[in-house]
Amino acid sequence: MKRGKQAVIKRYEQVANGLAEQIEQGVYLPGERLPGVRRLSKQFSVSISTIMQAHQLLEDRGLIQARPRSGYYVRTSVWQAPEQPAMTNPKPKPARITGQQMAMQLSQATRQPGMIQLGAAIPHHSFLPTRAINRALLAVTRHQQRRSARYEFPPGSAELRQQIARRMLDAGCQVAPSKIVITSGCQEALALCLRAVAKTGDIIALESPTFYGLLQVVESLGLKALEIPTHPQHGISLDALKLAIEQWPIKACAIVGNFNNPMGYCMPDSNKQALVKLLRQHHIPLIEDDVYGDLAFDHHRPIAAKSFDTDGSVLYCSSFSKTLSPGLRVGWVVPGKYQEQIEYQKYITSLATPTLPQLAIADFLQRGSYDRYLRQVRGQYARQVAQITQAVSKHFPEGTKVTRPVGGFVIWIELLEGADALVIFDKALAKGISIAPGPIFSATQKYGNFIRINCAQPWDDRLEAAILFLGKLAHRRPSS
Ligand SMILES: Cc1ncc(COP(=O)(O)O)c(C=O)c1O
Incomplete structure (x- = not known):
């Protein structure tokens, strides 16, 4: 690399x-x-x-x-940003994962008309370049009729892989298009990677809290999760990971290092480098999920941990779901030395990713409008996060802590001790508001008094009323 x-x-x-x-x-x-x-x-x-x-x-x-x-x-209301949550302290013991079915409720909530979608981390359609993507889809159906009806067997469309290879330079990675495998979104990319590097009963080291989709794959493959303490600004604790490696036979480590979901931090480059080095010394592959990497508030695309990979042991995963369109289901893996396994796993799982969306995204990228779009949407997400954080600090009880993301569009809120995120989740859902309760971000259902909010929703009176309502719920004792 x-x-x-x-x-x-x-x-x-x-x-x-x-x-x-x-x-x-x-x-x-x-x-x-x-x-x-x-x-x-x-x-x-x-x-x-x-x-x-x-x-x-x-x-x-x-x-x-x-x-x-x-x-x-x-600004007249230059507000005191709330304090951030502290470094996490999960149990240093591998665990089988339970309770992940609840995450399904979040995706079901997205189908309910009128629901205020603060749960699943999906951008509202008004933030996405849907018209331009539709134009690209039309152009492909018109000009590449036969091609778009054919399978694009792994590794996937050559045009798209070439465009992705160009974009990966911004993440500090020089990768040949032939070393990229197209997948159906980042979720499939993560599943293929875990299947390629681990088997039932193996231990996977994860940030804590972590993206519940990752936990769901770990659970479905019968793997065990080892939650590693994680800092809200610097990411996974390298000292804690070192100790865990000495104690347990860790088979792989998976992180969301750039604009982490749910905490929003960007791991410093020096930590990414040290992490890759530590894992390499112990022959542990790193699965890097960089799905939010293009969404830096300071317009600065951070480099990927993959850029420090010298022996192909970092499997890099991403997709266009958070930027262009979650519905097109196009993602990719740069699998390093696991290329053959990933191509094979992709083939036996779904034969191929649909051709039309791959060609349409390649067309969109080739036209060069992606960077213009990103410049605009990054600013929008920065404003959304600032505005919703401000509303939380106004309407939630004093002592509520909120992360300060530097990219992406989610915030992670620590409620007062005794608050029950699952009760708040149920009550909010009954009122037409979906949120993501903290326990689904943990293998052992920690974070009972945390919630995650998706800020990629247009700011209006309804949204402010929803934050006010959540704030009222957060004021109540669990029994009231
Ligand atoms: C960190 C992270 N990885 C992966 C995914 C899934 O991405 P995709 O829709 O491309 O499968 C998500 C979606 O919420 C995510 O937040």
Whole structure:
């Protein structure tokens, strides 16, 4: 694996951070106007366009707001962001997974008309480039009629693999198109990887909390989950993982390192590198789920752990479900040395991924509109997360803790001790609001007083009323 570009802080981010610090220190107070662009450009010795990019970033973070023909002002409601949850502390013992059927209720809730979808991590259609995707689908049906009716046996469409190989350079990975296998979404990619590297009874090390879809696959394959303590900003604890490796015969490790679901952190590059090295020393494959990697709030695509892979022991999984369309069901794996097993597993599972969506996505990517779309939607998600976090800090009891994601679109909320996420889940569902209760993110049903909220829903009065209602539920004692 050759390394591509490393993440570097861009000038406009440095300017934005400088201005944010000045706001925090009270140099500019809520409601006050920031100096004009020319003055700031002199102050920071940067171009006017850099200042404008910094303004956009601060606006996305919810710190400042533009007033037409007047300039940028510090938001009057610059709010005290709630405290973040602490490092997690799961039981250091492999466990068979139970209770994952509940996660099915979340997907069922998405089918109910009128439901406020704060549960499943699915973007509302208004955030997706559905029209452009439909145009690409039409173009393919018109121009590639025969081709789109044929099987695209593994590894999948060559056009799409070439486009993905180009995009993977942004994640620091130089991968030949022939080393990519197209799958039906990231969920299938994860299942194929686990099947390729482990068999019944094997132990898989996971972040805690972790994405419930991963737990469901681990459960269905009869594997055991070993939940590793995880920091809300830095990700899986490498010290805890080291100890666990000494104690247990871990067969594989699976992480969502970039804009983690549910905690929203981005693992520092140095941790990704150390993780890959540690696992390589112990001959443990790493399954990396990077499905949110393109959704950085600071418009900076983080590198993947895969970029540190030197011997093909990192299996990289992703999809277009969080960016282009969950319904097209197109994802991929870069399986490293497990290529043959993954192609075979894909073939015996479903023969092939449907051809039409593969060709349509290849067409969309080839037209070059993906980056433009990403620039826009990243800002939207940053604003959504800021707005919903603000509403939670307003309507939930004091002492409620909320993660501070740096990408993606979910927040993880720690309610007061004694609050019961499952009771809140039932009561909210009865009121037409779906949320994801904490226990489904754990093999051993920890996180009984946590909930996850999907912020990719348009902000309106109904949504604010839903947060207010959840806040009221969070105030109640479990028995009331
Ligand atoms: C971390 C993570 N991985 C994988 C998936 C599933 O992705 P797909 O819809 O592409 O199968 C999700 C969806 O919620 C997710 O959050």
